[in-house]
Amino acid sequence: MPKTDVKKVVLAYSGGLDTSVILRWLQDEYQAEVVTFTADLGQGEELEPARKKAEACGIKEIYIDDLREEFVRDYVFPMFRANAVYEGVYLLGTAIARPLIAKRQIEIARETGADAVCHGATGKGNDQVRFELGYYALEPGIKVIAPWREWGLTSREKLIEYAEQHGIAVATDKRGEAPFSVDANLLHTSSEGKLLENPATEAPEYVYCRSVSPEAAPDVATYLEIEFEKGDPVAVNGVRLSPASLLAKLNEIGGANGVGRIDLVENRFVGMKSRGVYETPGGTILLHAHRAIESLTLDRGAAHLKDDIMPRYAELIYFGYWFSPERLMLQALIDQSQEKVSGHVRLKVYKGNVSLAGRWSPYTLYSEEHVTFEEDSVYDQRNAEGFIKLNSLRLQMMNRRDRRTS
Numbered sequence: 421m422p423k424t425d426v427k428k429v430v431l432a433y434s435g436g437l438d439t440s441v442i443l444r445w446l447q448d449e450y451q452a453e454v455v456t457f458t459a460d461l462g463q464g465e466e467l468e469p470a471r472k473k474a475e476a477c478g479i480k481e482i483y484i485d486d487l488r489e490e491f492v493r494d495y496v497f498p499m500f501r502a503n504a505v506y507e508g509v510y511l512l513g514t515a516i517a518r519p520l521i522a523k524r525q526i527e528i529a530r531e532t533g534a535d536a537v538c539h540g541a542t543g544k545g546n547d548q549v550r551f552e553l554g555y556y557a558l559e560p561g562i563k564v565i566a567p568w569r570e571w572g573l574t575s576r577e578k579l580i581e582y583a584e585q586h587g588i589a590v591a592t593d594k595r596g597e598a599p600f601s602v603d604a605n606l607l608h609t610s611s612e613g614k615l616l617e618n619p620a621t622e623a624p625e626y627v628y629c630r631s632v633s634p635e636a637a638p639d640v641a642t643y644l645e646i647e648f649e650k651g652d653p654v655a656v657n658g659v660r661l662s663p664a665s666l667l668a669k670l671n672e673i674g675g676a677n678g679v680g681r682i683d684l685v686e687n688r689f690v691g692m693k694s695r696g697v698y699e700t701p702g703g704t705i706l707l708h709a710h711r712a713i714e715s716l717t718l719d720r721g722a723a724h725l726k727d728d729i730m731p732r733y734a735e736l737i738y739f740g741y742w743f744s745p746e747r748l749m750l751q752a753l754i755d756q757s758q759e760k761v762s763g764h765v766r767l768k769v770y771k772g773n774v775s776l777a778g779r780w781s782p783y784t785l786y787s788e789e790h791v792t793f794e795e796d797s798v799y800d801q802r803n804a805e806g807f808i809k810l811n812s813l814r815l816q817m818m819n820r821r822d823r824r825t826s
Contacts, residue, residue, distance in 0.1 A: 423449060423450045423451070423452075426452045426563055427452055427534075427535055428452060428453045428532065428533060429450065429454055429455070429535075429565060430454075430455045430457055430528050430534045430536070430537045430538070431454055432457055432459075432537075432538065433456035433470060434458060434470060435458065435469055435470030435474070437583060439540045440473060440589075441573065441579050441582055441586075442538065443456065443477055443479070444477060444582075445567055446538060446565070446567075447478075450565070454477075455481040455482075456470070456479050456482050457483040457524065458470045458471075458483065458484045459520070460484065460485065461521075462488045462491070462605050462607075463604040463605050463606075464604060465604075471484055481532055485524060487524065488606055489662060489664045490520065491520055491605065491607075491664070492606060492607075492664045492666075493663040493664075495516050495517070495519065495742075496516060496607055496703075497652045497663060498754075498755070499512065499737060500652075501651040501755060501757075501758050502726070502751075503710060503727075503730055504730060505707070505730070505734055506686070506734045506735065507684070507686055509682050510682070510684055510686060510698065510738075511607070511608065511698070511704070512734060512737050513605065513608025513610060513703065514546075514603050515737050515738045516607065516737055516742075517605045518547055518550035518554065518740065518742075519554045519740075519742035521551070522550070522551050522552075522553075522555050523558060525555070526555060526559045536563035536564065536565055537555055537563075537565070539551040539564075540568070541566065543568050544690065544692065546689050546690070546738065546739070546740070548568075549740045550739075552564050552740075553740040553741060553743070553744075554740065554743060557744070558743065600615055600616050600627060602629070604630075606664060606668065607703050608680075608698055609630050610698050611627050612694065612695070612697075616695055619695040623683055628681065628699055630671065630675050630680075631675040631676075631678055631679065632675065632676060632677075632678050633678055634678035634681075634771040634772030634773075635678075636678070637678040637770070637772065638676070638677065638771075640770075641769065642673060642768070642769050642770070643767070643768050644656060644705075644766070645657055645764055645765065645766045645767075646670075646706070646767070647660075648710070648713045648762050648764070650762060651710070651755070651757075651761040653710075656669050656673075667702045667703075669702070670706060671701050671702035672702075673769060674701025674702050674704060674769060674774075677701075679701045679705060679769050679772055679773070680698075680701035680702070680703065680704035680705075681697075681698070682697070682700070683696075683697050684697075689738065689739045705769065705774055708767060708774045709765040709767060712765045712767075712776050713761055713762075713764075713781060714761055715779070716779055716783075716784045716785065717762070717763065717784060717785060718757065718760075722757050726757060729753070729754075732750070733750045733751075762781060762783060763780055763781025763782065763783065763784070764778075764779065764780055764781070765778070766778035766779065
């Protein structure tokens with residue numbers, strides 16, 4: 421793509437070292453007008469400094485959007501209805517944020533008349549794929565600029581050198597060898613790189629920023645109750661909360677009790693393995709609670725089918741196919757299964773663990789009358805004999821065949 425073809429570009433801008441360098445680089449290399457977009461996804465950082473940095477670079481159109489409620493309501497909660505977990509442990513905290521950022525970038529491009537969008541993801545990771553699949557799904561003709569695939573700034577040191585040459589402020593903790601990189605939103609934090617690149621090395625305690633260590637957590641368990649309506653949590657301890665406020669509340673409870681830490685070597689979409697340290701305190705509680713209320717309200721066939729398709733659904737999100745027809749098809753199936761997934765779950769959190777302390781629902785399929793070990797009048801145990809014989813028939817016939825032909 422000739423650089424002269426780009427007249428105006430919307431940059432996903434955090435105000436950090438990478439995107440600050442990208443901002444100046446776009447102005448120098450593309451001679452294009454830049455619009456900055458900073459998303460508040462609950463990362464817990466003050467975002468006004470990003471505005472000031474953009475203004476200092478002469479940017480006239482600056483977007484800083486609070487997307488927390490939309491993020492949790494329209495992305496996190498639909499994902500949790502599926503109980504989505506990638507490779508057994510990862511709750512997809514970074515992956516689920518990217519389609520929303522991509523969507524808003526495209527909206528801003530339309531609002532401002534921009535003909536290009538730009539992200540700061542590297543050429544080695546998953547995020548470049550997630551962003552760009554989102555862009556192209558929503559605006560097929562959009563031009564995409566990915567500086568890490570174009571420029572010669574191939575290391576942290578070269579970025580800092582470029583920043584200093586162009587008068588770009590470099591935060592003190594970015595000078596020299598930054599210990600690791602952090603991505604955060606309301607669902608999780610992820611830490612990668614530098615000292616974490618060797619999977620044989622235990623992550624030091626200072627890597628964790630959203631939770632206390634299980635050893636330092638309170639010696640007394642914390643109990644909480646979550647209410648669900650049609651698969652989504654709506655209240656904690658009897659208090660109804662907005663989606664973002666509810667997740668923040670669960671983060672507070674989980675983080676204080678050392679819940680939600682994982683150390684994962686995962687398979688990236690581009691083919692390599694990477695090691696990440698993740699904290700998802702509220703999401704970990706929510707996953708336990710959602711599966712508990714489903715255990716009462718979902719029929720066996722529906723529950724098992726959901727578990728069958730969950731890995732595929734999780735992989736679609738991890739790979740960046742949020743806007744794909746197959747994800748939307750699966751979402752429709754999942755959402756239909758949640759019509760009766762309503763009720764209450766009581767949990768106990770203690771030193772990094774989440775355990776069930778009770779669950780009840782007006783739509784329960786659990787019948788104590790049927791499962792009791794005491795005498796009952798609703799189930800004839802003699803019926804089980806014919807059930808077992810019919811289900812063993814094919815096994816018996818196969819055995820007879822094998823004896824006959826051996």
